[in-house]
Amino acid sequence: MLNPASSLPGFSHGSERRRLAQRVADAHRGLDDSSLLAFVSGSVVDGLADARSDVDMSIVMRELPPRDELEAACRRAGGGPWFWTAGDLAAQQAVVAFIADGIEVQVAYASHAVLHDQIDELLLRHNPDTPLHHLAEGILKAEPLFGQRPLQALQARLADFPPALALAMARHFSATPTPWTAMQQLVHRDAPLWCRDLQVQACYRLLGLLAAVNSRYYSTLQNKRLHHFAASLDLAPPGLADRIEALLAAPPRAAALALHALEGEVLSLVESRFPALDLAALHAHRAAFAHP
16 A cells, blocks of 8 residues: 555655665664664665665674564564565574555665675675675665664775676676577577577676676666666667667567677677687677578
8 A cells, every 4th residue: 555645746755765764774773783784775775766666675783683573673663574584584694575654665684794795705706696796786875774884884895896706797698608590590480489588688698798897786686677777887888778678579580680789789898898708609609690
């Protein structure tokens, strides 16, 4: 149920959700104030919240208390029962969801040790393809609800994007060539669903390559707002998001031609950014689709 005030002039969905996030964070005060870190991220801080937006927030402590104490904190904020959970509180990390004021609130709980290990997975171990990229991007944009200095320290770490991670991403997202030989045949057969799947997967890889070129954290979760993400890339083919949307709506052959052209532009950017990266296999596959 939406807030009736949401139809009034001057109402801000982002402000409403920011206040709700603060209320949830405040309700966790008293559990371990000496180590409490709470922040809000997602559409609220991006200025993109609308009537359908949930609240994405994180709560971090030295050690997570038992489930009943966390549930009680959510109830003190006016939240209903947890209707969805993922992870394991016993392992010091979990994501939960509940409804408050008719708005879905998702809280990511973690201990400080777990959170720092997740960041190390990116900054030290250079994992190129993990949902932790989405976490990193969220932390960089996050607004503090409690514990401003610890959040600023995390943001400072993540802002220093490792060149080794960018290279690992470029290698990973270029490791699987688009199957142009198969596409050459499929665009002339009754296989639109297969063609579309190949094209979607190729677009994911191209976005991952562009994230590497721009030293940006990337997971497919960021495609939730494709235009917003594409506009944030300094180095990208012109009209990137519009071209992806158009090719995914085009008939198979026209879509394949558009994808082939877009891929060529992306690979040119990759070669300029990572001159030592061997893309010979990708170019060999591309040659099979020169004149479908």
